[in-house]
Amino acid sequence: MPTQNLSKPERVDFVQAKLQALYPDPPIPLDHRDPYTLLVAVLLSAQCTDERVNKVTPALWQLADNPFDMAGVPVEEIKAVIRPCGLSPQKSKAIAGLSQILVDDYGGEVPADMAALETLPGVGHKTASVVMSQAFGEPAFPVDTHIHRLAQRWGLSSGKNVAQTEKDLKRLFPREKWNALHLQIIYYGREYCSARGCDGTVCEICTTCYPQRKRPKKTKKA
Incomplete structure (x- = not known):
């Protein structure tokens, strides 16, 4: 010493x-299947523990686990499922909004681009950095x-x-x-x-x- x-x-x-x-x-602490489910899980983790997010996301993926399906789910239904994560009004709108944008502008794929990610609802620099590093292996x-x-x-x-x-x-x-x-x-x-x-x-x-x-x-x- x-x-x-x-x-x-x-x-x-x-x-x-x-x-x-x-x-x-x-290991990556947030359970996910692909870049989209990671993106949503990271968004949910704001002011919430990873442990709680991992308890909530299985029910959310039953509702929808891709942007095409999620864009068709009413915001109130998303909100009801993610309520334990806190900030559910903002987060549910962000999930619905970013899902629609991914469908409309990116063919349903999460862009492997920091600037593009940061334009999505509810996705700040930290969330974008996590997705770039953990979903796409880009240094962040x-x-x-x-x-x-x-x-x-x-x-x-x-x-x-x-x-x-x-x-x-x-x-x-x-x-x-x-x-x-x-x-x-x-x-x-x-x-x-x-x-x-x-x-x-x-x-x-x-x-x-x-x-x-x-x-x-x-x-x-x-």
Whole structure:
């Protein structure tokens, strides 16, 4: 265990090695069958746990599991099924709207294009990044509030906002590692460095990177 705080290059190397050792092949946490069901599942995960989304989506796929069928389902029916995920009025309209757009403009296929994805209802930069990385294998580094918080605790970003954190992480880590690292950080945060479980002075990554840190690390909200 080091006695001095690690330099930024040392922190980057340690974080990468530790996460790879713990999660060498991190699974995608949202259950899905194809790019479309992943897109909808990621949309539903906003302000909702992946666990809850995975409990809700089987009933939604029974209703419709492709944009052609979903575009024909009344918004109120979608809303009733996804209500446990929260924000159901907005999310149901977004699911219906994006399904119709996929049918009208993309032949029912989810476009493998970041800019095109970001034009769809309810699909922001983070959701588009997740779909690009997990459905199409394109290098992306989706940053949610948890990754934003951990990047600050580990001294990898100043943490002004999620956009800045994404830029910082992309600059620090090799492009070919982005997709795995996104998932590895999420899993590590849940298991060892959660909002309640670690304040920057408890988990192994925090204490190794900053052994001289005596007080909780105050993080900036996204």
